[in-house]
Amino acid sequence: MKAKTLKKDKVNIITLGCSKNLVDSEVLSGQLAANDYAVVHENTKLDHNVVVINTCGFIDKAKEESVNTILDQLELKRRGKLDKVYVTGCLSERYRSDLEAEMPQVDAWFGTLELPLILKQFNADYKAELLGERMLSTPKHYAYLKISEGCNRTCSFCAIPLMRGQHISRTIESLVEEAESLVKKGVKEIMLIAQELTYYGLDIYKKRELPRLLNALADIKGLEWIRLHYAYPSKFPLEILDVMRERDNICKYLDMPLQHASNNMLKAMRRNITREEMTELIQQIRERVPGICIRTTLIAGFPGETDADIAELKAFLQEHRFDRVGIFNYSHEENTSAHDLVDDIPAELKAERAQEIMEVQQEISYEKNQEKIGKILKVLIDKKEAGRYLGRTEFDSVEVDNEVVIHATKKLTIGDFVMVKITKAYDYDLEGEVV
Numbered sequence: 001m002k003a004k005t006l007k008k009d010k011v012n013i014i015t016l017g018c019s020k021n022l023v024d025s026e027v028l029s030g031q032l033a034a035n036d037y038a039v040v041h042e043n044t045k046l047d048h049n050v051v052v053i054n055t056c057g058f059i060d061k062a063k064e065e066s067v068n069t070i071l072d073q074l075e076l077k078r079r080g081k082l083d084k085v086y087v088t089g090c091l092s093e094r095y096r097s098d099l100e101a102e103m104p105q106v107d108a109w110f111g112t113l114e115l116p117l118i119l120k121q122f123n124a125d126y127k128a129e130l131l132g133e134r135m136l137s138t139p140k141h142y143a144y145l146k147i148s149e150g151c152n153r154t155c156s157f158c159a160i161p162l163m164r165g166q167h168i169s170r171t172i173e174s175l176v177e178e179a180e181s182l183v184k185k186g187v188k189e190i191m192l193i194a195q196e197l198t199y200y201g202l203d204i205y206k207k208r209e210l211p212r213l214l215n216a217l218a219d220i221k222g223l224e225w226i227r228l229h230y231a232y233p234s235k236f237p238l239e240i241l242d243v244m245r246e247r248d249n250i251c252k253y254l255d256m257p258l259q260h261a262s263n264n265m266l267k268a269m270r271r272n273i274t275r276e277e278m279t280e281l282i283q284q285i286r287e288r289v290p291g292i293c294i295r296t297t298l299i300a301g302f303p304g305e306t307d308a309d310i311a312e313l314k315a316f317l318q319e320h321r322f323d324r325v326g327i328f329n330y331s332h333e334e335n336t337s338a339h340d341l342v343d344d345i346p347a348e349l350k351a352e353r354a355q356e357i358m359e360v361q362q363e364i365s366y367e368k369n370q371e372k373i374g375k376i377l378k379v380l381i382d383k384k385e386a387g388r389y390l391g392r393t394e395f396d397s398v399e400v401d402n403e404v405v406i407h408a409t410k411k412l413t414i415g416d417f418v419m420v421k422i423t424k425a426y427d428y429d430l431e432g433e434v435v
Contacts, residue, residue: 008037009049009083011122014052015041016054020146024054026135053088056090074105087106088111088114094159140186141414148169151196152166155271156338156341157259159334167196167203169201196232197230218249225251228244252289252395254285254293256295258298265304279319294323295326303330313357314357318364325357369426379392379393379417381417389406392404407423409434
């Protein structure tokens with residue numbers, strides 16, 4: 001009679017929320033794989049027996065998605081399709097005791113900075129020598145690079161410091177080493193992410209060192225695009241712009257969430273900047289880096305917001321004509337200072353105001369895209385869908401910005417750069433032919 005062999009666990013990691021969470025999942029995957037575990041991301045085959053859910057706790061909608069995902073996985077466990085369900089990430093960090101009481105079927109809960117404890121659950125060793133080694137879940141030609149953890153800002157609406165802690169920068173040497181490793185794997189575009197990029201270095205170098213980090217990364221051979229996400233506007237270090245202008249492989253692209261444009265709202269949000277100062281900063285950015293693409297994010301429906309505040313915000317958009325804009329409906333978060341205010345804007349009105357703002361931006365985006373017709377742009381090919389290639393210019397980040405539909409007479413390779421002449425333009429996308 002044959003002896004029964006124990007089947008090794010296969011782990012599926014489900015990631016919810018932002019790109020910072022995605023990086024955490026990739027690091028966990030790399031560590032588990034180094035301990036000889038079979039690891040997959042977002043596995044649809046259901047041939048795994050263990051699930052780790054990396055949750056988001058940012059706003060109500062994200063929290064709801066995280067809870068529903070946990071419940072879905074627990075149902076699979078109840079039906080015998082899974083052996084273990086583990087939960088980590090921001091929701092788990094913030095509401096662990098409540099969630100443990102409500103969902104006792106979850107095998108273990110972990111916070112945002114408890115990677116060694118997750119590995120211990122698998123009897124796996126944390127391998128410090130694998131710093132920067134990740135199992136990429138993105139296409140192999142681009143990756144995110146998290147340069148710091150946490151945030152020291154005190155924006156009244158934001159719960160992220162509660163979930164991610166205080167700002168901790170990584171060293172320039174470790175980031176360069178990780179970026180070099182990514183490039184060796186075929187990565188051509190790296191997107192720098194942090195809760196707050198411009199604070200980088202203040203904790204470990206006692207001064208803002210993002211410009212020095214950018215120069216070090218720009219020296220890496222084979223790294224063709226470096227993209228900046230989530231810059232805080234107050235006390236913005238203008239030297240970043242000089243490096244961006246001087247180095248060819250730093251995209252002329254800046255993601256800088258402004259959140260609002262009314263001074264009343266900016267003060268209530270504790271943004272440490274006025275509309276007038278933001279106007280001056282935007283002018284300086286555009287003067288120092290001609291042709292730069294500025295992406296911003298806004299909030300609609302903050303407590304006390306009036307129709308006049310919304311009118312001011314729309315006028316601000318029309319004045320500055322940002323290339324890209326995203327918007328959130330305000331979410332009333334426990335333990336933030338804004339939670340002491342009355343959440344006095346009904347959900348329907350928040351949604352209406354957000355829609356009004358995006359209609360203004362849609363028109364601006366359409367007009368800006370029309371200006372690109374006839375121009376030849378360098379495009380990175382991301383994927384092929386429905387028989388056509390889709391790519392991005394240096395002015396577009398993954399998933400949140402415009403795509404270029406590429407018409408080609410011959411086969412193209414995903415991850416290659418091609419020169420495309422723009423022939424058509426829409427509200428948020430472009431079409432063009434390879435030249």
